[in-house]
Amino acid sequence: MSPLIEGFGALLDPTVALCIAAGAVLGMLVGAFPGVTATMAVALASGFTLSLDPIPGLAVLLTIYVAANFGDRVPAILINTPGTPASIATTFDGYAMAKQGRAGLALTASAFASAWGTLVGIALLMVAAIPLSQLALNFGPAEMFALVVFGLTMMIGVSGGKITKGLMAGVLGLLLGAVGRDPITGVARFTFGVPELSEGIPFIAAIIGLFGIAEVLDQILTHRRSGVTPITQFGKWLPTRKDWRTMLKPLAVGSGVGGVVGVVPATGGDIAGILGWDQARRASKTPEEFGKGSLEGITAADTSSNATLGGSVTTTLALGIPGDSVMAVMIGSMVVWGIQPGPSLFANQPDLVYSIAGIMLIATVLTLGISLLRMRGVVKLLDLPRHFLWAVILVFCMVGTYAISNNIFDVGIMLAFGLVGLFLRRFGIPAGPVVLGLILGKLAEGNLRRSLEIGGVSNILTSPLAMTILTISVLALVVPPLRESWKRRRARTRATQPDTADRDTLTP
């Protein structure tokens, strides 16, 4: 019997169906709960699933993983609070759409985009796991550094047109990223003797503060004076034919970006979402709408962040290297079940690989179904009177943040970043670049220092992959302003020399 049939056949067991259903509900709930990440949910669930057989156990864990990456979109769109870091980029356009009375369309488009991204990732896993995983091995410190530098060029994109303020915010993020023990020498920096800061500023607490708490504080302060209209208008739910056409390009761009980022070890949906969003903005005909409620923006962000799932599973299974933090936890469980991820898994147990792909496939379809059916109910939450809603959001954010490390310190960080976010907002400074600096600053420093330890500057200069990515980064910075000025010059030429301009329009 072919491993494909055998692997999918193993899922016909009703226990597996039950496990997938339980995982889907649990995953969507934890995803929607700010602070409770997919990693935490999978880690806690793995304590219970160890007593199950491998396939039902994996069904619970993988489904939580998939479903959390749908559920986290809901608070991102409705209350500007990423449910998990993977939905940071969802807030850029999702919340803007909700404020325009298009929350319904934002939620369904996000669900479809997330499902599409996940499916592309699973397809990659089934078709090209081994060759893709070899790509992952090429990513050493030098290549990672180059990739992170490319990521830093996105600061301009997430600044929403306010380049100076955006770069200031980016520098703030980079500075905050410098807090913590030095990645190479272990010397404490800006920790003020606080042990909690030695691993850096708690990231999840910081993003919940910057996005969610800042939004609530802002609404509390402004609502008497201007009376912000609550998001009770959801508008239409399903995308029209025209919407679908608009979504095609970002779906493609997002799948590509997410697939690649997913394969690179130790990078996940948070970076992929922002990267996919920014690439789609560059490719878009209407880049100026990104960040202001663009359907393309939310589609690209969610496709990209979910396309990483298949990539992460691929690296995990094919190399035995965790593709992201959730898979790191899952490897622990697999090993206890006697499944040793690595190249030999594909040779010895190909049916298991198909079972895993099958579980993720079913989980995606089921979660998409739940999302589309349940969303109208979920959003009714927002019909609560404003002051109750604020209280509920604050309590949820505090409880979720406390659960990260069972330490009140994280809650304090969250509230402090809420104030920082409020301050930024009042002065028209975008919060996106702060987050980007916070994520990427550390990665950039650690990987640069590591590659210098390994082979000095030549370690970077002699890597073709790193140099290519660095060149692309430079081009990404230099080309748009050049093209802009070229366009302006051509417009001027056209005004004076109509003949040339006519000819120009004929060339495609």
Add this chain to the structure above:
Amino acid sequence: MPTTTIRVTGGLLALAAVVAVGGCANRGGTSEDAADYPSKDITLVVPYQAGGASDLAARTLASQMEDTLGQSIIVENRTGGAGSVGLQHLAGRPADGYTIGYLPVETVMLGFQGYEVDPASYDLIGQMVSVPATVAVPTDSPYETLDDLVKAAEENPGSITVSNSGAGSIWEAATDDLGESTGTEFQPVPFDGGAPAVTAAIGGQVDAVIAGISETSPAQADGRLRVLAIFDDQPSESLPDVQTAAEQGVDVVIGGWGGIGAPQGLPEEVKASLEEAFAAAAGSEEFTTIITDSGNIPVNVPAAEYAEFVESETDRFEQLLSDGS
């Protein structure tokens, strides 16, 4: 759809309650009578995240200890500060036996790395897991034995790059220890976690990796890495063809470990019941099977012997870590 609203809200609130209760439960610790110990739930503090190797060892042991003690043991992951946050929290709890904790090797290291962690603040109950260090090279590496690697480092001190899981980690200390014992110098390259460090060796970005046996032995089995030596006093079943460093003439025994401790000053009876429950749990078949399957080595070291070991480890790291910086 008002019913849906209620159901969804109810579900979320229930989840909030579960998380809140899970987080806040068991702050107890009043002066209970030591004679009826344990008369209520016990909290086991793990200073690392749920889902890791330490967490697995602690949770597996806890579920076995529950059988003997007849009370629930609730695992609480208090993370942060390289483990110091959880360890400090444990040291500050009342010494009544209702808060115990997982003590990793970092308990004896952090004090020399600028954290306020002192092994003397704990009453030791027993050690249950050992994670010997191993050194491994990519399969296409020219180094076939530990001696080859040491010779290469001798020829050009500092030229051999060795990845580890992070600055100040036990595996970085092991790298320094190997260098000092062989009178040469390796270039440690700290990564952000054990898996990326092993990946760097598989990908050939570094010359070698020093990591725990559970991280290198699967890679050796798959032919992705060649393990040159295990830094333990005896060979391991999971690395059947690999000699110990001592067998190859390098006298280094180093690695991670995990045990159970409680805030210092436990009443005698309480300590005795904990030790008894510990010994039964660490010796149970379920515990040893799960730990062996996860690639580490289950042990069952009683309190007195564990205390001696912790003392000798403290001395070792005092010397090793103050030399390093």
